Amino acid sequence: MQNGATPPPLPDLDWKAAFRKRAKAARAEAAAADGGSAAMKAAHHFIEDFIPQTPLRIALYCPVGDELDTAYLNADLLAAGHEVLLPVAVEENAPLIFRQFRMDTPLIKGRYGIPIPPESAPEAAPEIIAVPVLGVRRDGARLGMGGGYYDRTLMKLRAEGEVLAIGFGYAAQKMERFPVMPHDEFLDGYVSEDGAERFERRR
Numbered sequence: 001m002q003n004g005a006t007p008p009p010l011p012d013l014d015w016k017a018a019f020r021k022r023a024k025a026a027r028a029e030a031a032a033a034d035g036g037s038a039a040m041k042a043a044h045h046f047i048e049d050f051i052p053q054t055p056l057r058i059a060l061y062c063p064v065g066d067e068l069d070t071a072y073l074n075a076d077l078l079a080a081g082h083e084v085l086l087p088v089a090v091e092e093n094a095p096l097i098f099r100q101f102r103m104d105t106p107l108i109k110g111r112y113g114i115p116i117p118p119e120s121a122p123e124a125a126p127e128i129i130a131v132p133v134l135g136v137r138r139d140g141a142r143l144g145m146g147g148g149y150y151d152r153t154l155m156k157l158r159a160e161g162e163v164l165a166i167g168f169g170y171a172a173q174k175m176e177r178f179p180v181m182p183h184d185e186f187l188d189g190y191v192s193e194d195g196a197e198r199f200e201r202r203r
């Protein structure tokens with residue numbers, strides 16, 4: 001600066017904002033065109049391709065807006081004897097924690113208005129996670145809501161042991177390109193109404 005004054009701070013640019021907007025539009029279109037069968041088909045593919053017979057701890061998400069419904073998947077997993085968990089964003093810029101969900105668990109309103117199990121529900125670490133996405137790339141890169149929650153969560157869980165992160169959404173959420181940052185954690189697979197796929201190479 002010529003007069004020695006401090007320059008104004010640069011705006012905190014979200015390079016992915018335009019891509020999130022486009023992804024949300026594609027998802028809204030898919031949800032509107034869906035007669036309600038996509039979630040059931042996707043649940044079937046998820047179980048066929050990724051869920052073993054042995055009981056596991058599996059994290060789902062409580063769908064909001066146009067996110068693909070997890071109700072069928074939830075019901076099938078519980079019926080098969082698996083433990084279902086739901087994510088809780090306890091604080092910003094921190095990993096999610098997971099609390100057990102059972103059919104009789106009364107959900108309360110969490111951060112961003114997303115329903116979560118109450119503090120009385122036992123906390124547990126998932127072995128498989130159905131991850132909500134705005135968009136997913138062919139190489140497994142994930143575009144999310146922008147909180148960085150799943151990136152931090154997967155980094156932590158993967159450092160601790162084996163965990164399978166499977167994106168769950170409409171086929172229309174597959175995107176050719178969006179930017180990827182060094183902190184972005186890639187998915188191990190993606191499941192939609194069209195089927196299940198595994199991403200072999202994760203950076």
Ligand SMILES: Nc1nc2c(c(=O)[nH]1)N(C=O)[C@@H](CNc1ccc(C(=O)N[C@@H](CCC(=O)O)C(=O)O)cc1)CN2
Nearest residue numbers: 061062063064087089112114132144145146147149150
């Ligand atoms: N169903 C669901 N549960 C989830 C997530 C998710 O994406 N979907 N999360 C994934 O990380 C975590 C919560 N993270 C979130 C991060 C940011 C915003 C957010 O920016 N919400 C905006 C509205 C977004 C919009 O609809 O345009 C807001 O509340 O202002 C929401 C959730 C954990 N639980």
Ligand SMILES: Nc1ncnc2c1ncn2[C@@H]1O[C@H](COP(=O)(O)OP(=O)(O)OP(=O)(O)O)[C@@H](O)[C@H]1O
Nearest residue numbers: 016143144145146147148149150151152155183184
């Ligand atoms: N492991 C990390 N360490 C530090 N900052 C991180 C980490 N992961 C993400 N962030 C920060 O979080 C913010 C959001 O990241 P990003 O846009 O990738 O979120 P997202 O994966 O789309 O969101 P979400 O997982 O909540 O759906 C970025 O500003 C990024 O710098």
